[in-house]
Amino acid sequence: MAKTPxxxxxxxxxxxxxxxxxxxxxxxxxxPVRGTMVIxxxxxGLWERMQQDMDARIKETxxxxxxxxxxxxxxYLAREADHVEGFAPELxxxxxxxxxxxxxxxxxxxxxxxxxxxxxxxxVQSYRDLPLLINQxxxxxxxxxxxxxxxxxxxxxxxxxxxxxxxYEEARDFAARIQRHVYADFMENTLAMDVVLGRKxxxxxxxxxxxxxxxxxxxxxxxxxxxxxxxxxxxxxxxAFNTQYLSKEGKQELVWQTSWGSxxxxxxxxxxxxxxxxxxxxxxxxxxxxxxVLAIKGDDAVLAKVHDIGDRLKAxxxxxxxxxxxxxxxxxxxxxxELKGVPVRIEIGPRDLDSGTAMLARRIPGGKEPxxxxxxxxxxxxxxxxxxxxxLRQSRERRESRTAEVSTTEEALEAAAAGGxxxxxxxxxxxxGEAKLAExxxxxxxxxxPDGSVPDSEDAPGNVAVVARAY
Amino acid sequence: MAKTPxxxxxxxxxxxxxxxxxxxxxxxxxxPVRGTMVIxxxxxGLWERMQQDMDARIKETxxxxxxxxxxxxxxYLAREADHVEGFAPELxxxxxxxxxxxxxxxxxxxxxxxxxxxxxxxxVQSYRDLPLLINQxxxxxxxxxxxxxxxxxxxxxxxxxxxxxxxYEEARDFAARIQRHVYADFMENTLAMDVVLGRKxxxxxxxxxxxxxxxxxxxxxxxxxxxxxxxxxxxxxxxAFNTQYLSKEGKQELVWQTSWGSxxxxxxxxxxxxxxxxxxxxxxxxxxxxxxVLAIKGDDAVLAKVHDIGDRLKAxxxxxxxxxxxxxxxxxxxxxxELKGVPVRIEIGPRDLDSGTAMLARRIPGGKEPxxxxxxxxxxxxxxxxxxxxxLRQSRERRESRTAEVSTTEEALEAAAAGGxxxxxxxxxxxxGEAKLAExxxxxxxxxxPDGSVPDSEDAPGNVAVVARAY
Numbered sequence: 001m002a003k004t005p006x007x008x009x010x011x012x013x014x015x016x017x018x019x020x021x022x023x024x025x026x027x028x029x030x031x032p033v034r035g036t037m038v039i040x041x042x043x044x045g046l047w048e049r050m051q052q053d054m055d056a057r058i059k060e061t062x063x064x065x066x067x068x069x070x071x072x073x074x075x076y077l078a079r080e081a082d083h084v085e086g087f088a089p090e091l092x093x094x095x096x097x098x099x100x101x102x103x104x105x106x107x108x109x110x111x112x113x114x115x116x117x118x119x120x121x122x123x124v125q126s127y128r129d130l131p132l133l134i135n136q137x138x139x140x141x142x143x144x145x146x147x148x149x150x151x152x153x154x155x156x157x158x159x160x161x162x163x164x165x166x167x168y169e170e171a172r173d174f175a176a177r178i179q180r181h182v183y184a185d186f187m188e189n190t191l192a193m194d195v196v197l198g199r200k201x202x203x204x205x206x207x208x209x210x211x212x213x214x215x216x217x218x219x220x221x222x223x224x225x226x227x228x229x230x231x232x233x234x235x236x237x238x239x240a241f242n243t244q245y246l247s248k249e250g251k252q253e254l255v256w257q258t259s260w261g262s263x264x265x266x267x268x269x270x271x272x273x274x275x276x277x278x279x280x281x282x283x284x285x286x287x288x289x290x291x292x293v294l295a296i297k298g299d300d301a302v303l304a305k306v307h308d309i310g311d312r313l314k315a316x317x318x319x320x321x322x323x324x325x326x327x328x329x330x331x332x333x334x335x336x337x338e339l340k341g342v343p344v345r346i347e348i349g350p351r352d353l354d355s356g357t358a359m360l361a362r363r364i365p366g367g368k369e370p371x372x373x374x375x376x377x378x379x380x381x382x383x384x385x386x387x388x389x390x391x392l393r394q395s396r397e398r399r400e401s402r403t404a405e406v407s408t409t410e411e412a413l414e415a416a417a418a419g420g421x422x423x424x425x426x427x428x429x430x431x432x433g434e435a436k437l438a439e440x441x442x443x444x445x446x447x448x449x450p451d452g453s454v455p456d457s458e459d460a461p462g463n464v465a466v467v468a469r470a471y
Numbered sequence: 472m473a474k475t476p477x478x479x480x481x482x483x484x485x486x487x488x489x490x491x492x493x494x495x496x497x498x499x500x501x502x503p504v505r506g507t508m509v510i511x512x513x514x515x516g517l518w519e520r521m522q523q524d525m526d527a528r529i530k531e532t533x534x535x536x537x538x539x540x541x542x543x544x545x546x547y548l549a550r551e552a553d554h555v556e557g558f559a560p561e562l563x564x565x566x567x568x569x570x571x572x573x574x575x576x577x578x579x580x581x582x583x584x585x586x587x588x589x590x591x592x593x594x595v596q597s598y599r600d601l602p603l604l605i606n607q608x609x610x611x612x613x614x615x616x617x618x619x620x621x622x623x624x625x626x627x628x629x630x631x632x633x634x635x636x637x638x639y640e641e642a643r644d645f646a647a648r649i650q651r652h653v654y655a656d657f658m659e660n661t662l663a664m665d666v667v668l669g670r671k672x673x674x675x676x677x678x679x680x681x682x683x684x685x686x687x688x689x690x691x692x693x694x695x696x697x698x699x700x701x702x703x704x705x706x707x708x709x710x711a712f713n714t715q716y717l718s719k720e721g722k723q724e725l726v727w728q729t730s731w732g733s734x735x736x737x738x739x740x741x742x743x744x745x746x747x748x749x750x751x752x753x754x755x756x757x758x759x760x761x762x763x764v765l766a767i768k769g770d771d772a773v774l775a776k777v778h779d780i781g782d783r784l785k786a787x788x789x790x791x792x793x794x795x796x797x798x799x800x801x802x803x804x805x806x807x808x809e810l811k812g813v814p815v816r817i818e819i820g821p822r823d824l825d826s827g828t829a830m831l832a833r834r835i836p837g838g839k840e841p842x843x844x845x846x847x848x849x850x851x852x853x854x855x856x857x858x859x860x861x862x863l864r865q866s867r868e869r870r871e872s873r874t875a876e877v878s879t880t881e882e883a884l885e886a887a888a889a890g891g892x893x894x895x896x897x898x899x900x901x902x903x904g905e906a907k908l909a910e911x912x913x914x915x916x917x918x919x920x921p922d923g924s925v926p927d928s929e930d931a932p933g934n935v936a937v938v939a940r941a942y
Binding site: 033039043066069072088119325328 | 567568586599605798
């Protein structure tokens with residue numbers, strides 16, 4: 001008897017598979033206002049783990065958290081010309097407050113450069129106040145016409161870093177440090193995701209930046225997803241807000257700035273990167289639940305044993321959940337944990353007690369085998385590290401095998417149409433080629449140096465454009 | 472030479488002292504949209520510590536975090552009559568999104584009962600889905616006409632818990648558990664604050680609740696501050712959203728619900744509870760920085776020593792900060808740490824190196840004395856626990872010494888006018904007396920049982936009303 005698939009197979013309809021997985025793994029629901037989302041406890045648990053990990057990395061750079069208001073006077077947005085042009089079409093506007101029409105409407109922040117710079121200009125007086133390194137965890141709103149859960153939502157959660165430095169070089173190095181030592185390290189080591197680090201072309205730059213650094217990942221369908229960005233803002237906002245400091249030499253100087261962000265979109269990336277036809281697969285270092293111990297039947301001895309194993313695994317440092325809901329059929333629960341992508345299931349029934357073993361089901365490589373109960377606590381940490389490494393390896397291999405080296409715009413378009421990425425010398429593509437790609441909804445995801453590092457400039461010799469369809 | 476006071480003394484002008492302290496200790500600034508606030512890194516550090524501590528306590532009750540949208544269709548608010556009446560005057564309304572007027576305006580959440588109940592009605596189907604225990608950390612907006620930083624702000628941060636239960640008794644017990652084992656334990660043990668636990672009168676109840684439990688604290692000026700509330704919602708929202716479950720007996724039943732919240736107002740409470748004329752005093756268990764090690768002069772040996780002491784204290788489990796900014800005068804830095812209320816300062820100069828000692832300045836009891844450098848790491852944990860206990864004792868003594876036992880409404884008004892609280896039998900006061908108090912801006916903060924416990928009902932014999940002016 002063939003098993004009815006729990007999800008539409010990816011190969012049949014990737015977007016539908018994505019939507020079904022999010023619903024059935026109880027990650028999120030659509031909100032009532034178009035484009036908004038409800039992040040359900042299991043989805044939010046993933047976000048909490050991401051936050052904890054990233055927050056520690058952000059703090060290691062000397063950055064401190066703060067909180068700036070949600071509502072920004074509409075006039076603020078107009079202060080930096082490129083910035084307002086970039087965000088105007090996406091704004092949500094509050095026109096009434098406390099039962100009255102407001103004298104000046106307020107926008108719900110789409111990002112906080114404007115309001116944060118207003119305060120930076122007050123807080124920064126002397127070179128002693130620099131660098132000023134601030135981060136906030138917050139919600140932002142950008143009106144979304146074609147919403148998709150986690151990937152493009154009208155409201156999303158994110159962290160946004162904003163820094164001010166005395167010199168161009170310091171700001172440049174800090175933006176690069178965030179890209180490499182906060183974002184890339186987190187994505188590779190915790191999310192088990194292969195990411196390509198590069199810089200955006202002028203066309204793809206953040207509104208108001210002089211340079212945008214990016215991290216791009218290949219999803220299961222071969223499309224690209226921008227995982228995070230780190231911007232050099234130059235002195236654009238410093239000029240707009242007159243953010244100056246008195247230097248050691250007694251001169252008034254404008255500051256140099258950065259901003260950088262990563263969002264709940266990373267949850268969508270997790271699904272599209274590691275998910276398979278049976279559901280999500282959560283990297284063990286991220287997983288809120290690394291192992292679930294399931295009672296197959298509601299027998300007293302079995303229930304006692306699952307809790308005993310749960311305690312022993314907890315003592316061994318494993319994040320464990322005991323599933324003793326034996327009024328729900330075992331098969332349904334097993335499918336549910338598979339959908340949720342918990343790395344390891346330990347299944348215990350009456351027969352296992354006799355033999356002193358349990359079935360160990362591994363979600364990431366797949367497969368099931370009996371293991372001695374007494375061996376579990378020492379075995380599991382090793383198994384989990386193996387699975388973490390396997391996910392990163394699979395992620396890297398997919399990107400490598402589905403990336404074509406090409407030398408013409410036409411070949412780049414073919415590679416993208418075939419569900420992959422293309423690498424093409426930037427000198428062969430150029431802004432003209434970039435415009436032609438755009439006609440086919442294909443974009444330059446980033447420029448990289450021949451040695452794989454992040455180029456110092458758009459025009460650096462040998463720059464390679466990484467080209468793909470993207471979310 | 473008399474020292475110029477850093478702050479307006481509390482006895483001269485308490486509100487001005489409060490405002491100056493918040494500015495000078497760098498806790499917060501006013502935002503550009505009226506009533507909003509910028510929480511600066513030091514203030515936000517206090518909030519982060521509060522969040523971590525409370526979040527762990529909330530999770531211990533089996534509650535899980537989730538996230539619901541900021542924007543709520545305006546029509547949702549109308550579903551529960553008392554609720555809409557309570558919140559309508561405070562709403563911020565989004566009328567335009569993505570460059571267009573919206574078909575239906577959206578309100579920025581003032582609280583999330585409405586939107587959360589919309590989802591509860593979908594998620595709850597069977598008795599197996601209960602209890603459903605959800606919390607979210609979020610920002611909310613309530614338009615504020617007389618804003619004051621942390622105490623009444625148009626936008627504030629909070630946690631809001633929302634739960635659904637099978638029976639009235641379970642919901643009642645859960646609301647009480649939150650009041651006692653989450654809120655009161657946190658406030659007493661971490662914030663070192665004396666709180667009175669009671670129930671609100673009908674007049675003071677949350678819009679839509681059948682019972683509101685509260686925690687009230689006496690501030691430095693004798694006024695009361697509501698520190699947190701936990702509501703029994705009965706079946707009011709269940710009826711409005713038709714949230715039903717199939718019982719074990721196969722019958723459709725409405726759920727019983729609770730909601731409960733605590734906010735960034737607790738930072739304002741911290742200031743008004745523990746602050747003195749020199750600034751804030753932060754309870755050691757809460758303090759982001761428990762001890763600061765100050766280099767008096769920028770001498771190499773001194774700088775090496777402050778970092779060495781910093782490392783040793785860190786190893787002893789103390790949250791320590793090393794202040795080596797010797798290009799700023801020592802006196803100014805000492806005043807700054809005093810303003811910020813860091814419990815312990817360890818001051819080290821060249822002479823101290825010779826004697827092998829440091830000056831230990833204790834912010835909470837006050838006073839300064841030399842201590843052997845080698846003794847610091849063992850001494851400090853004890854000192855910090857002593858200081859924690861002292862703050863709670865001072866808080867309790869203030870409330871006890873400034874609470875009058877009275878039997879008439881007039882006497883209650885006198886006690887409040889004199890800057891204290893009054894306790895009066897509820898049978899002597901009643902709703903009529905409560906209305907009379909209101910004419911003088913005095914309110915019943917809560918009802919308590921004669922034995923100090925929380926009454927089961929408003930009419931329970933012997934109920935005592937705690938009466939005060941409040942923030």
